[in-house]
Amino acid sequence: MSVLGRQRLIAAINSEDPSTRLVVTPLLNKNQVGEASIDIRLGNDFVVTRRGNLQAIDPATDDPRLVRYNSRHYANFGSKFFLHPNELVLGSTLEYVKLPPTLAGWVTSRSKWGRVGLVIATATAIQPGFGGTITLELLNLGEVPLVLYPGLLVAQIILSECEGAEPYNGAFAGQVDPGHGKISADKDMAFWTKP
Amino acid sequence: MVVGVRCLATTPNPFNTLEHQRLRTGALCESLKQRFAELHARDYPDDGAAKALWLLADLLTLLQKRVQLIADEKTLIMAGEVVIELGETLEYFDNAGTDQTPRGLVVLLQSLYARLGWPSNLLAWPQSVYNFTIRPFVENLAVLFQYLGPDAEIDAVLKAYTGPRDLVSFPRIERDNVRMYAIFGHEIGHRIAGEFLKQEQADATFSGEEAAIRAKVIAAMGGSPSIIDAQKLIEKVFSLRKRALEELISDIVGVYLFGPSALYAGHEIHFDASMDRVPSLANNGYPPGRMRLRISLELCRAEGHLDALVEFVDDPKTGKAFAAGVSLVDHIDRLIGIRSDVQAITHDPFVSIAYDWVNVTLPSAQAFARNAMGAALYPTSAQRNECSKLVERLLDGLPPNEIGSALAPVQVDARSAVLAAWLISLDGAQSGPGDESYTLFRLNEKTLRGIEYIELQRCYLEKFPRTAP
Numbered sequence: 001m002s003v004l005g006r007q008r009l010i011a012a013i014n015s016e017d018p019s020t021r022l023v024v025t026p027l028l029n030k031n032q033v034g035e036a037s038i039d040i041r042l043g044n045d046f047v048v049t050r051r052g053n054l055q056a057i058d059p060a061t062d063d064p065r066l067v068r069y070n071s072r073h074y075a076n077f078g079s080k081f082f083l084h085p086n087e088l089v090l091g092s093t094l095e096y097v098k099l100p101p102t103l104a105g106w107v108t109s110r111s112k113w114g115r116v117g118l119v120i121a122t123a124t125a126i127q128p129g130f131g132g133t134i135t136l137e138l139l140n141l142g143e144v145p146l147v148l149y150p151g152l153l154v155a156q157i158i159l160s161e162c163e164g165a166e167p168y169n170g171a172f173a174g175q176v177d178p179g180h181g182k183i184s185a186d187k188d189m190a191f192w193t194k195p
Numbered sequence: 196m197v198v199g200v201r202c203l204a205t206t207p208n209p210f211n212t213l214e215h216q217r218l219r220t221g222a223l224c225e226s227l228k229q230r231f232a233e234l235h236a237r238d239y240p241d242d243g244a245a246k247a248l249w250l251l252a253d254l255l256t257l258l259q260k261r262v263q264l265i266a267d268e269k270t271l272i273m274a275g276e277v278v279i280e281l282g283e284t285l286e287y288f289d290n291a292g293t294d295q296t297p298r299g300l301v302v303l304l305q306s307l308y309a310r311l312g313w314p315s316n317l318l319a320w321p322q323s324v325y326n327f328t329i330r331p332f333v334e335n336l337a338v339l340f341q342y343l344g345p346d347a348e349i350d351a352v353l354k355a356y357t358g359p360r361d362l363v364s365f366p367r368i369e370r371d372n373v374r375m376y377a378i379f380g381h382e383i384g385h386r387i388a389g390e391f392l393k394q395e396q397a398d399a400t401f402s403g404e405e406a407a408i409r410a411k412v413i414a415a416m417g418g419s420p421s422i423i424d425a426q427k428l429i430e431k432v433f434s435l436r437k438r439a440l441e442e443l444i445s446d447i448v449g450v451y452l453f454g455p456s457a458l459y460a461g462h463e464i465h466f467d468a469s470m471d472r473v474p475s476l477a478n479n480g481y482p483p484g485r486m487r488l489r490i491s492l493e494l495c496r497a498e499g500h501l502d503a504l505v506e507f508v509d510d511p512k513t514g515k516a517f518a519a520g521v522s523l524v525d526h527i528d529r530l531i532g533i534r535s536d537v538q539a540i541t542h543d544p545f546v547s548i549a550y551d552w553v554n555v556t557l558p559s560a561q562a563f564a565r566n567a568m569g570a571a572l573y574p575t576s577a578q579r580n581e582c583s584k585l586v587e588r589l590l591d592g593l594p595p596n597e598i599g600s601a602l603a604p605v606q607v608d609a610r611s612a613v614l615a616a617w618l619i620s621l622d623g624a625q626s627g628p629g630d631e632s633y634t635l636f637r638l639n640e641k642t643l644r645g646i647e648y649i650e651l652q653r654c655y656l657e658k659f660p661r662t663a664p
Contacts, residue, residue: 014600027601074238074293131592174637176644
């Protein structure tokens with residue numbers, strides 16, 4: 001199992017066979033394909049937690065009013081989104097990504113953004129066969145607010161071969177916007193959370 | 196009651212209604228300005244909403260100044276009515292935010308406007324009523340303020356305005372249904388229909404046509420009708436003919452702009468009881484749905500759109516979706532083969548005169564509409580070259596925004612993406628019961644996102660042309 005380098009990435013993107021084709025669209029600039037990763041852009045949608053409405057996130061509860069704890073924001077291209085120190089905001093990639101079942105991926109910050117304190121993903125794995133925009137967990141670990149603009153290249157995907165995988169068909173398949181997952185949805189949740 | 200009578204009798208001065216109205220109108224202005232200011236906090240698909248909100252605030256500021264100077268009560272009441280009318284725009288801004296208005300719809304309409312050479316600033320919002328409309332914003336504001344008499348300052352504010360010029364509304368229940376956006380081809384068509392009717396009026400031969408119709412109406416009335424009765428029926432015939440042309444030319448433009456998607460969307464609207472409805476002043480002169488579908492289908496056929504569907508029914512990957520699309524065309528063809536709408540019209544001699552006249556005018560109206568399309572026409576070549584590939588992308592779970600490798604993509608027309616979504620949904624509907632609602636939800640999401648990408652790619656590549664990979 002090896003990480004795909006530039007030539008392998010280009011070959012995967014150019015593959016005409018859907019079972020091996022890697023899709024990252026729109027790939028606005030060919031320079032986004034780097035030595036062993038693909039740079040990806042920040043999308044326009046953000047989900048911010050409204051802490052005043054939120055007592056706690058408890059996987060033992062399945063409260064449909066949980067949506068009240070979130071507020072969605074849209075930032076146009078050219079407009080600013082301010083990420084304050086220690087603030088966690090969900091964003092998503094501008095690009096729609098589809099991995100073939102033969103590849104798995106990881107999302108990480110681009111180092112120039114990491115150095116100013118921006119963490120872009122805490123749950124970094126992309127499952128084989130996943131299709132959709134990738135939700136980014138944006139966190140500012142720096143001391144000063146960061147100004148984010150949709151379209152900026154803030155993250156990168158690293159891909160590696162994957163053997164024997166089943167294509168992902170979970171709750172996030174086909175998503176085009178950032179959003180919270182249902183943490184209470186695990187089938188055995190009651191076993192672990194009810195006395 | 197004694198107390199009440201005593202109070203009325205002892206009021207020292209008559210109630211000052213002029214100042215009462217001044218206070219009321221001024222308070223309405225201030226209140227509305229505050230509501231507009233609150234709306235600035237919302238997220239909109241572009242900066243057009245903010246510009247429109249500033250315009251309305253500026254107009255209210257001028258109106259507030261003017262209210263202080265108005266010396267008669269009637270004008271003050273009128274000014275209050277103007278403020279209340281302006282207040283109705285709150286609904287637009289409440290719903291035009293990105294949480295309620297899909298950005299894919301906005302960019303689709305903006306791209307169509309740009310292709311037509313029209314200013315592409317517009318404000319779109321969903322409404323509870325099932326109706327798709329496009330209305331002029333600035334012109335309507337100008338008309339509203341005319342009631343208060345000439346005002347150079349207001350004219351100057353309206354002239355300097357650079358924000359949305361059109362207000363676009365659509366049924367909230369269809370908010371994410373990208374396939375029904377094809378109806379906006381018809382709505383855009385209303386402006387072109389208006390231009391046709393205007394130029395027709397200016398044509399020297401038109402007054403001769405009108406005179407001939409007047410004579411026909413009087414002859415159909417028989418005997419010696421009174422001038423008043425004759426005039427009523429003449430006006431009815433003229434009005435029905437005008438309304439028919441407005442709607443039918445708009446349908447024609449819909450097909451020119453969206454191809455088969457306009458036919459499919461029209462079928463969703465017209466397949467109900469309105470199919471054979473006899474046009475009347477009571478039903479706002481809408482032509483029968485069957486007639487509208489007939490004209491749309493015949494135009495699709497003449498433009499080559501139907502052949503371009505049939506060509507792909509044997510495609511191993513996408514043929515099933517195209518076959519579903521052709522199947523609906525065949526169904527509509529059977530519907531329009533029944534001439535019950537035409538028969539219903541011939542039963543009324545005056546409606547019949549109006550529609551005979553429509554039939555005479557329609558070829559030149561169609562030619563006018565096609566000429567007005569220019570670069571906005573949805574060409575059969577785009578349908579043929581793009582649609583099958585985009586259906587394939589959607590079937591592969593991808594947004595329909597490009598063809599080929601992402602490193603060297605071929606750009607596509609957003610209307611091909613809409614048609615691809617139609618074909619897949621029609622195929623889904625023909626494949627028996629299943630979880631279509633979920634599939635349609637994802638189909639709409641992907642297509643809307645695809646349309647956003649198409650416009651983003653076009654704008655980006657204009658500034659940064661792609662070099663060879």
